[in-house]
Amino acid sequence: MLLKGLSAFPITPADAEGRVEVDALRRLVASLCAAKVDSIGLLGSTGTYAYLSRIERRRALDAAIEEAGGKAPILVGVGALRTDDAVRLAEDAKAAGAAAGLLAPVSYTPLAEEEVFQHFATVARASGLPLCIYDNPATTHFRFSPALVGRLSRLPGIIAVKSPAPEPQAVAAHLAELRGLVPDGFSLGYSGDWRSVEALIAGGDAWYSVIAGLFPRVSMAIVEAVRKGDDSGARLLNERLEPLWSLFKEFSSLRVIYASADLLGICRAEPPRPLLPLAGAARQRVADVLAALNLS
């Protein structure tokens, strides 16, 4: 199974015009490889793929693949509003050597289920790139039914789904329902950092993690604890991160992780406008939490 354990989603450092700052991105990728994450989720939502041009996305991908040098497989966001654009991005990803593509049903006009099915089928067939279904209703405003995931999972090349983690008490049932609909070996993973530890404990295959993109070691420690069957150890590590999860819920994980990278001097990190960097009291609260947690 290609997508299992910790998939770390770094930000994509870029200037105000949307030009990727390749050196800063390479440093992030190197730190993820050093922490031995199971995969790197380049150009995810936190990696602002939706805000970057095809050329810049290719530049980011080439740099990340060269820097990773095979030490971690690269999953890369290939979502676009138009089907033909998503096909081109998936072709680029395959040509560059990405292990898989992460495909979200980006929408403007709200999409019908059959439209999403055809979109995914076309990108998978035309590109030949293995695809992870990216179910992120908060950004795409489309919610995958279990039946649609099941239908897509039987298409050649569709290998995984990244679902928003349900409430802890609901994750076992969610996993059981999906397991009944997808082929053996199809990866069922979760995002939503503050709920992911329970999703892993319940048997989720992968944690698609924002915090791991900047702080891979604490995230790997959680994944390793679950792997060893040390659920209470995993939960303890996760509880310590509660102040960060509170900020994620209040300001969005993207805005908090950008502020964190900037505060720690890891890279110049401002999200693409119209998104604004956290400022004033909000930024100070992030600084205080980071100082208290002292993460790496």
Next chain:
Amino acid sequence: MLLKGLSAFPITPADAEGRVEVDALRRLVASLCAAKVDSIGLLGSTGTYAYLSRIERRRALDAAIEEAGGKAPILVGVGALRTDDAVRLAEDAKAAGAAAGLLAPVSYTPLAEEEVFQHFATVARASGLPLCIYDNPATTHFRFSPALVGRLSRLPGIIAVKSPAPEPQAVAAHLAELRGLVPDGFSLGYSGDWRSVEALIAGGDAWYSVIAGLFPRVSMAIVEAVRKGDDSGARLLNERLEPLWSLFKEFSSLRVIYASADLLGICRAEPPRPLLPLAGAARQRVADVLAALNLS
């Protein structure tokens, strides 16, 4: 007041690769001018602006402005996910001779109110193009508060708002609230074709209309009836269109108007993938309604 009465929103005929079919677009624009609509809303949501490149949007705009030849002012969609892209589109619109820009807060990461304010302020200031605020939560997933509309209405160059029409019994209160927050002469208009007649009767300045993009005469007849104080005549004309409004609500106005243009042979009309043209029973229902209504 620039934006008043009927603003007709045509589709943008384009091929499967997103190249605008200029001759077909010109024919649509000519028919709108012949019907003496008050303005043309080019590249609105129905005009698939979000799915077209900057180059194609400029090509569509140049053709529409030349075809209109000053007979109807052109309002043009200048929305984009990135603020700098929206600035460039607004600059293009000004250079091409558009009367105003229609700016939606297109989002991927959900936007905060201050982010939307800064986005609009930057586009208005940098481009010098008069702007109509495009409040369309169904596509942007951002909802303007009356306070935000009021704040934006006091910026130089922001001249109008296109709001989704509330329920008929709520529109008078909505208008009164906004009137109390915006300067004199600021245009308060509505979209949502099936609710617009009541919005006009209640005193709304403009009807931003999908049906008028294909059937301008029946739409102008409604607007003229309201202008003459013939509310019952306007309501009667609107009631006749109820079968079409039902289809709009079931399949979206965009999909129904594309199917209508195609069925009537007005132009080759397929929406950009992943959007699928209506087919089978749905398409037949549109055909039946069009045959019964015999619109022009």
